[in-house]
Amino acid sequence: MFFKKRYKGERMMKENKQFMSKTRSLLSTRMGFFLFAVILFWLKTYVAYQTKFSLGVSGSVQQFLLFINPISFTLLLFGISLFSKGKKSYIILLVIDFLMSTWLFANIVYYREFSDFMTINIIKGASAVSSNMDTSLKSLIHVSDFFVYLDIIVLITLLAFKIVKMDTRVLKKRIAFTVTALAVAIFAGNLSLAEMDRPQLLSRTFDRNYIIKYLGLTAFTVYDGVKTAQANSTKANADSSDMDEVLAYMKKNQVPANVNYFGKAEGKNVFVIHLESFQQFLIDYQSNGEEVTPTLNQFYHDSNTVSFDNFFHQVGQGKTSDAEMMLENSLYGLSQGSAMVTNGTENTFQAAPAILNQKGYTTAAFHGDVASFWNRDNAYKSWGYNYFFDSTYDSKGENFNVGYGLKDKIFLKDSAQYLEQLPQPFYAKMITVTNHYPYPLDEANATIPKTTTGDSTVDGYVQTARYLDEAINEFLTYLKTTGLYDNSVILMYGDHYGISSNHGKAVSQLLGTEEYTDFDDAMFQKVPFMIHAPGLAGGVNHTYGGEIDVLPTLLHLLGVDTKDYIQFGSDLLSDENKQVVAFRNGNFVSKQFTKLSGDVYDTATGELLTNLTPVQTAELKKEKDYVDTQLALSDKVITGDLLRFYTPDGFKPVDKTQYNYKYNKGIKQLANEAQKNRLIDKNNGNSTVDSYQTNAPELK
Incomplete structure (x- = not known):
């Protein structure tokens, strides 16, 4: 028995040695090593799809396509190495593997923050958003993300320790061409099957998740490159006749102002307060029995505040910059990248600051961050x-900054010294930053416990939201003390989500629900929109709208006629508002329907509608056509720079050379504003800054 077991063990060892020997021999051939590299990259990509992204894969066809879609482009790109000889072929293969792996890694990290994929325009605008990403980047990168480089380590180890020998024999060109042809054939089959399951996949307004789950990340990158090139050529080939369709659309779709509100705030100062990453659910929300945002709750329900409880953010990849683009231009952000970055410098705009400046307003933006972030120094x-008070105008001190700029309490107090020097009426945009991912807040500033969902991204959110609320309370108190509160329109809005759809389980715990569906996520994209002015008939308005609608709503309150302007939004106070909210990926929410990719829900009940009546089908098509046209024409205006061909009556095109936001220039310009109806002049030349009370521990 002993000898029998020994013999069996020796035979297994011999077989293992023979298998290993054959495997080494196979991998020591060019094609063997090449195919091994392809398989490793294919499998790790599939694992990344399943574990790092939320692609919404359903059904056997989509699962199959997700599994096979990395093959074609891996074969195609890795196959480039087969056209070279000897060691050079191995080096090229490893370099291509490294570059593709790095692109996969970058998308994993980017997706974790933005629930989206990187595009050519995002890369082009990287310098405009990279200045202060260090803090977020450290939070976004997980150790497990580095597994995407594991295959490269394996391949290099095999070669470096000569476990596998390099095959320097010349490979016949027909083999390399055959691999290329095979890659093309596999992609063609992949695309055909995808089109069968999802018709017009590449031609319709698309959802990036669909492109990637059907065709793969590399295919999406190629597709995005083609679309970007097309967009660039659009601007070069645009002419004045392209405005005809836009003007006809505006004439047909503009809605009249509400006579009960038009001009009710005429001549008032305007504060636009940007509530960073602030979502609607926080209004009246309690954590452990304690109000998270008592100041904003009170402001929301004030009798002179018009608040909207069905107001949605509509941003795409540009996040905050998209919100600003919509808020001040009533133009949508682009489907790829940030319009402020790619088009903000050269394009012609007819934005809120210019419109109001020509109505006698002084216009100023305040932001405790570097001026170049999102290309603001050029876009503004x-x-x-007239003014852009960036971080160069702010106080400096230990622990003054967090993540994306100056902490809100310090920032708003610092802003007072410049506000009091602005000639009235003024239009002032205040961009807060503390309530920004990853929601870091030191213990000295935390006045409410974290939530306990177990999700580290989510649990700090209530703390930074409370801090923002306290900062707003201090700022409003200052406005009341100085009299500005009773002579101003105060508009507050949330720019985009704070908690992405990747954290559905934690959101369910926050909201006390049993599950978190796609419909729930769509409703979770609501953000606050509040307009306060003395004497304004307030209340909670249930109109469905979004950031695209803010500009015409505000201008009508200020008594500015918008009929000649190119604005894709509608006055939310108008009885004729269509109440259709377009999202950047082509989805939409209306009073009747919520359309999310291929699914349609009843907005009032959240019920999935599987058997639409003919009347419902016709109404859904009407709303979808409206959304598609809105997005397409807005894109046409931006990518073609069409406003250079059209000037509204009474509007003077902006001369960008008139503006200089450098600190020395700004201070000198303020000095020349003396005795021009400034707050400080009304206070007999005495500063009001001392009346600004803050409990910021950094300033004690």
Whole structure:
């Protein structure tokens, strides 16, 4: 028995050695090593799809396509190495593997923050958003993300320790061409099957998740490159006749102002307060029995505040910059990248600052961050801002900054010294930053416990939201003390989500629900929109709208006729508002329907509608056509720079050379504003800054 077991063990060892020997021999051939590299990359990509992204894969066809879609482009790109000889072929293969792996890694990290994929325009605008990403980047990168480089380590180890020998024999060109042809054939089959399951996949307004789950990340990158090139050529080939369709659309779709509100705030100062990453669910929300945002709750329900409880953010990849683009231009952000970055410098705009400046307003933006972030220093010139008070104007001190700029309490207090020097009426945009991912807040500033969902991204959110609320309370108190509160329109809005759809389980715990569906996520994209002014008939308005609608709503309150302007939004106070909210990926929410990719829900009940009546089908098509046209024409205006061909009556095109936001220039310009109806002049030349009370521990 002993000898029998020994013999069996020796035979297994011999077989294992023979298998290993054959495997080494196979991998020591060019094609063997090449195919091994392809398989490793294919499998790790599939694992990344399943574990790092939420692609919404359903059904056997989609699962199959997700599994096979990395093959074609891996074969195609890795196959480039087969056209070279000897060691050079191995080096090229490893370099291509490294570059593709790095692109996969970058998308994993980017997706974790934005629930989206990187595009050519995002890369082009990287310098405009990279200045202060260090803090977020450290939070976004997980150790497990580095598994995407594991295959490269394996391949290099095999070669470096000569476990596998390099095959320097010349490979016949027909083999390399055959691999290329095979890659093309596999992609063609992949695309055909995808089109059968999802018709017009590449031609319709698309959802990036669909492109990637059907065709793969590399295919999406190629597709995005083609679309970007097309967009660039659009601007070069555009002419004045392209405005005809836009003007006809505006004439047909503009809605009249509500006579009960038009001009009710005429001549008032305007504060636009940007509530960073602030979502509607926080209004009246309690954590452990304690109000998270008592100040904003009170403001929301004030009798002179019009608040909207069905107001949605509509941003795409540009996040905050998209919100600003919509808020001040009533133009949508682009489907790829940030319009402020790619088009903000050169394009012609007819933005809120320029419109109001020509109505006698002084216009100023305040932001405790570097001026170049999101290309603001250039875009604001195109929009006609007289002043831009960036981080160079702010106080410096230990622990003054967090993540994306100056902490809100310090930032708003610092802003007072410049506000009091602005000639009235003024239009002032205040961009807060503390309530920004990853929601870090030191213990000295935390006045409410974290939530306990177990999700580290989510649990700090209530703390930074409370901090923002306290900062707003201090700012409003200052406005009341100085009299500005009773002579101003105060508009507050949330720019985009704070908690992405990747954290559905934690959101369910926050909201006390049993599950978190796609419909729930769509409703979770609501953000606050509140307009306060003395004497304004307030209340909670249930109109469905979004950031695209803010500009015409505000201008009508200020008594500015918008009929000649190119604005894709509608006055939310108008009885004729269509109440259709377009999202950047082509989905939409209306009073009747919520359309999410291929699914349609009843907005009032959240019920999935599987058997639409003919009347419902016709109404859904009407709303979808409206959304598609809105997005397409807005894109046409931006990518073609069409506003250079059209000037509304009474509007003077912005001369960007008039503006300089450098600190020395700004301070000198303020000094020349003396005795021009400034707050400080009304206070007999005495500063009001001392009346600004803050409990910021950094300033004690």
